[in-house]
Amino acid sequence: xxxxxxxxxxxxxxxxxxxxxxxxxxxxxxxxxxxxxxxxxxxxxxxxxxxxxxxxxxxxxxxxxxxxxxxxxxxxxxxxxxxxxxxxxxxxxxxxxxxxxxxxxxxxxxxxxxxxxxxxxxxxxxxxxxxxxxxxxxxxxxxxxxxxxxx
Amino acid sequence: xxxxxxxxxxxxxxxxxxxxxxxxxxxxxxxxxxxxxxxxxxxxxxxxxxxxxxxxxxxxxxxxxxxxxxxxxxxxxxxxxxxxxxxxxxxxxxxxxxxxxxxxxxxxxxxxxxxxxxxxxxxxxxxxxxxxxxxxxxxxxxxxxxxxxxxxxxxxxxxxxxxxxxxxxxxxxxxxxxxxxxxxxxxxxxxxxxxxxxxxxxxxxxxxxxxxxxxxxxxxxxxxxxxxxxxxxxxxxxxxxxxxxxxxxxxxxxxxxxxxxxxxxxxxxxxxxxxxxxxxxxxxxxxxxxxxxxxxxxxxxxxxxxxxxxxxxxxxxxxxxxxxxxxxxxxxxxxxxxxxxxxxxxxxxxxxxxxxxxxxx
Numbered sequence: 001x002x003x004x005x006x007x008x009x010x011x012x013x014x015x016x017x018x019x020x021x022x023x024x025x026x027x028x029x030x031x032x033x034x035x036x037x038x039x040x041x042x043x044x045x046x047x048x049x050x051x052x053x054x055x056x057x058x059x060x061x062x063x064x065x066x067x068x069x070x071x072x073x074x075x076x077x078x079x080x081x082x083x084x085x086x087x088x089x090x091x092x093x094x095x096x097x098x099x100x101x102x103x104x105x106x107x108x109x110x111x112x113x114x115x116x117x118x119x120x121x122x123x124x125x126x127x128x129x130x131x132x133x134x135x136x137x138x139x140x141x142x143x144x145x146x147x148x149x150x151x
Numbered sequence: 152x153x154x155x156x157x158x159x160x161x162x163x164x165x166x167x168x169x170x171x172x173x174x175x176x177x178x179x180x181x182x183x184x185x186x187x188x189x190x191x192x193x194x195x196x197x198x199x200x201x202x203x204x205x206x207x208x209x210x211x212x213x214x215x216x217x218x219x220x221x222x223x224x225x226x227x228x229x230x231x232x233x234x235x236x237x238x239x240x241x242x243x244x245x246x247x248x249x250x251x252x253x254x255x256x257x258x259x260x261x262x263x264x265x266x267x268x269x270x271x272x273x274x275x276x277x278x279x280x281x282x283x284x285x286x287x288x289x290x291x292x293x294x295x296x297x298x299x300x301x302x303x304x305x306x307x308x309x310x311x312x313x314x315x316x317x318x319x320x321x322x323x324x325x326x327x328x329x330x331x332x333x334x335x336x337x338x339x340x341x342x343x344x345x346x347x348x349x350x351x352x353x354x355x356x357x358x359x360x361x362x363x364x365x366x367x368x369x370x371x372x373x374x375x376x377x378x379x380x381x382x383x384x385x386x387x388x389x390x391x392x393x394x395x396x397x398x399x400x401x402x403x404x405x406x407x408x409x410x411x412x413x414x415x416x417x418x419x420x421x422x423x424x425x426x427x428x429x430x431x432x433x434x435x436x437x438x439x440x441x442x443x444x445x446x447x448x449x450x451x452x453x454x455x456x457x458x459x460x461x462x463x464x465x466x467x468x469x470x471x472x473x474x475x476x477x478x479x480x481x482x483x484x485x486x487x488x489x490x491x492x493x494x495x496x497x498x499x500x501x502x503x504x505x506x507x508x509x510x511x512x
Contacts, residue, residue, distance in 0.1 A: 103184040
């Protein structure tokens with residue numbers, strides 16, 4: 001019995017540590033509307049999608065939406081998905097629309113508007129912080145792009 | 152560049168611009184999306200010699216109005232209307248279907264499958280690293296000696312082979328006519344100009360995605376070119392070639408092409424004459440950082456100096472060596488400086504050029 005307070009304190013500290021861990025880490029995730037019933041995309045499909053090349057999944061033609069709401073997020077996106085600088089990426093998207101027409105991926109400066117657009121348009125795929133979609137069942141995470149400490 | 156004196160053409164051109172502008176608000180319609188991108192440019196040049204047919208110094212403003220619409224995900228319309236002080240040309244006007252699996256089918260006036268420039272940049276010099284295209288792939292009204300446009304049907308498809316994308320394209324339709332020292336493609340703004348005959352071009356390439364589309368390929372074509380040049384009734388032209396974009400490192404890209412062109416000339420009096428020539432260029436591009444790119448290009452040809460067909464188009468540049476730099480001002484503006492040694496109109500001269508170009512807004 002004399003060990004109970006010690007055990008309780010240990011469990012309390014462990015809980016604190018684990019909570020501090022999740023609070024100090026954030027993830028950049030790839031999301032789409034839950035209605036789209038997409039569970040994953042291959043790295044090649046993700047790369048093609050954000051380069052403006054049509055990708056088909058099931059009966060849906062996927063469309064990329066670009067999250068411009070956070071410069072740090074966009075920088076990670078350029079490094080991990082586009083694999084090029086901001087200038088090269090914009091030049092590439094322009095070149096692509098000149099070749100096959102259509103429209104360049106839409107750019108959103110506000111995360112809330114972006115998330116609502118993804119929710120309302122099955123087939124639209126974007127990159128967001130996991131904290132921005134916490135507890136939402138109308139969106140599905142289909143991949144993790146990056147994980148790192150909160151600034 | 153040739154002068155289109157047709158007032159009707161100008162009215163149609165301006166009407167098209169107005170229509171494109173009016174179409175813009177309809178982006179909100181369901182299943183319909185569009186983009187309207189004007190590409191303005193101004194090129195200032197100075198030549199160290201006074202070459203006949205060229206101004207020794209001057210500036211050339213130009214705008215290419217690009218418009219594209221997408222309906223129901225797959226149906227597309229693409230158009231490019233080019234307006235300069237001496238030219239109004241509906242460069243491209245195609246309607247077609249683009250499937251998610253890469254299959255494309257187009258109908259209208261499109262660029263040919265020769266080399267890589269048409270597919271990557273079309274008329275948009277803003278997207279090019281250099282100010283000018285290599286002379287062999289230059290557009291008809293700028294001294295090009297190969298068909299740059301075909302009005303007809305084109306298709307493109309691709310497939311995965313060993314982790315790489317194999318892409319192929321094919322175009323068939325009406326090619327250009329030879330007159331007034333130029334090749335003149337079918338003009339959609341003045342459709343009754345000149346006779347036009349069959350042209351076919353094809354391309355097969357292997358591509359990988361990346362910062363630059365890295366691709367290498369083969370291309371070929373055959374065109375029957377009716378002629379109104381004195382002494383020449385018809386030219387049957389066959390083109391064979393190969394090209395590559397070789398990204399040696401993240402910063403260094405080599406663009407290169409070789410061409411073999413065989414012309415079967417139908418001369419006055421029923422005389423036939425076979426001629427051929429070769430052409431090649433090599434263009435290294437080095438990205439110092441995302442804003443600055445340094446480049447050079449060496450263009451050379453063999454058999455062009457005594458070729459009767461090439462002599463009909465004196466604006467063709469048979470040799471050129473150049474160095475230059477491209478500076479990306481913002482995400483939508485570029486300034487380029489170029490110093491070139493040129494062989495054109497039978498003269499060798501040095502040309503200095505500066506160009507500002509943009510993709511608006």
